[in-house]
Amino acid sequence: MSAVSDSAAAENCFDIEKVSDLFEGSLIDDDDVRMEDYLEAYEEIMKFFLLMGSVFTFVSSDVRNKLDILYDLRQQDNEENKHFDSIKTMLLYEKGASLLHQKGYVSGSRTLLRLHRGLEFVYEFLLRLQDVADEEKAHHVCKSAYNDTLAKHHPFLIRKGAQVAMFAIPTRGELFKRVCSDANVSNAIQRLPDMLRNMQNVYNRTDQLYTLEELHSLP
Numbered sequence: 001m002s003a004v005s006d007s008a009a010a011e012n013c014f015d016i017e018k019v020s021d022l023f024e025g026s027l028i029d030d031d032d033v034r035m036e037d038y039l040e041a042y043e044e045i046m047k048f049f050l051l052m053g054s055v056f057t058f059v060s061s062d063v064r065n066k067l068d069i070l071y072d073l074r075q076q077d078n079e080e081n082k083h084f085d086s087i088k089t090m091l092l093y094e095k096g097a098s099l100l101h102q103k104g105y106v107s108g109s110r111t112l113l114r115l116h117r118g119l120e121f122v123y124e125f126l127l128r129l130q131d132v133a134d135e136e137k138a139h140h141v142c143k144s145a146y147n148d149t150l151a152k153h154h155p156f157l158i159r160k161g162a163q164v165a166m167f168a169i170p171t172r173g174e175l176f177k178r179v180c181s182d183a184n185v186s187n188a189i190q191r192l193p194d195m196l197r198n199m200q201n202v203y204n205r206t207d208q209l210y211t212l213e214e215l216h217s218l219p
Helices: 003-011 016-026 035-051 053-075 087-096 108-129 139-148 156-168 172-179 182-212
Strands: none
Touching (some): 016 182, 035 108
């Protein structure tokens, strides 16, 4: 394979090291998360969903829309008003301006809450995947991760459809080959613990912000 082909393949794969670095760099001050880095990391996670194919349609079909909403809101920022520069500034702005329940307003806080819930699922799935052998089917850890996270927020029909789709998940070894280029599989597995640690730090900090502002139950 040519160097150009190798580069193109890498760009289309799930880059665990990139996600790790972006999440690590997104942590600002002692209690905030930079929105730009969070969204860029989520773009890589979106690749993971897409590379898994129809298995993760129940997640990926909604993620693209949520990311685009947050990009649009960020475009409204200027030098004087950077309301969507971080998760904390967004929550405080929308809550303080009484925008969270304003008719016709698409809330960034509500939108990001859905991504936040999706991130918990990705974290739990990849965390549990570490304990699966390469030749072992991975659908059972995906199902357990889903049932412990996203299933709590999905209606019955989506839950049943997701659980059926998960039976198509391959072995752990095949899964990593599908989402990472063959040359990067061993490196990806080696980098996975660092990525999970940084992902968990971002998740916990975001979760705490929503808890402090009492926004976990946004409709």
